[in-house]
Amino acid sequence: MLRWMCKSKIHRLTITGSELGYEGSVSVDRDLLEAADIAPYEMVQIYNLHNGARFETYAIPAPKSSGEVCLNGAAARLGMIGDKIILVATAFVEDKDIASFVPRVIFVDEKNRPVKKGVSK
Numbered sequence: 001m002l003r004w005m006c007k008s009k010i011h012r013l014t015i016t017g018s019e020l021g022y023e024g025s026v027s028v029d030r031d032l033l034e035a036a037d038i039a040p041y042e043m044v045q046i047y048n049l050h051n052g053a054r055f056e057t058y059a060i061p062a063p064k065s066s067g068e069v070c071l072n073g074a075a076a077r078l079g080m081i082g083d084k085i086i087l088v089a090t091a092f093v094e095d096k097d098i099a100s101f102v103p104r105v106i107f108v109d110e111k112n113r114p115v116k117k118g119v120s121k
Contacts, residue, residue: 003098007091008036010106012049015083017070024073028087030061035114036106038089046075047086053078059087067112
């Protein structure tokens with residue numbers, strides 16, 4: 001059996017931009033995507049801690065060390081600059097691999113700089 005698991009999480013990002021006219025996605029500082037093992041164009045879920053919105057889109061890299069987190073396209077309607085969000089990527093994991101499976105969790109400061117890495121266990 002396959003189980004749908006949290007593969008990566010970036011916790012408490014601050015939205016820094018909003019581009020309604022863009023075709024869609026969320027732009028995230030490339031350093032953060034790499035730290036969280038999220039590939040360009042990988043599907044992600046976003047949970048807005050300010051308004052409760054939960055939605056899916058795909059991640060695209062923003063410039064390294066920029067701290068950028070920009071909601072693009074329709075997603076721009078679901079959060080405002082300054083809102084805190086959680087960004088999650090998931091994966092299907094075989095039952096036999098569950099015991100050794102460890103998600104990658106990144107915590108950030110107010111400027112979206114990594115402060116520590118963690119695991120959910």
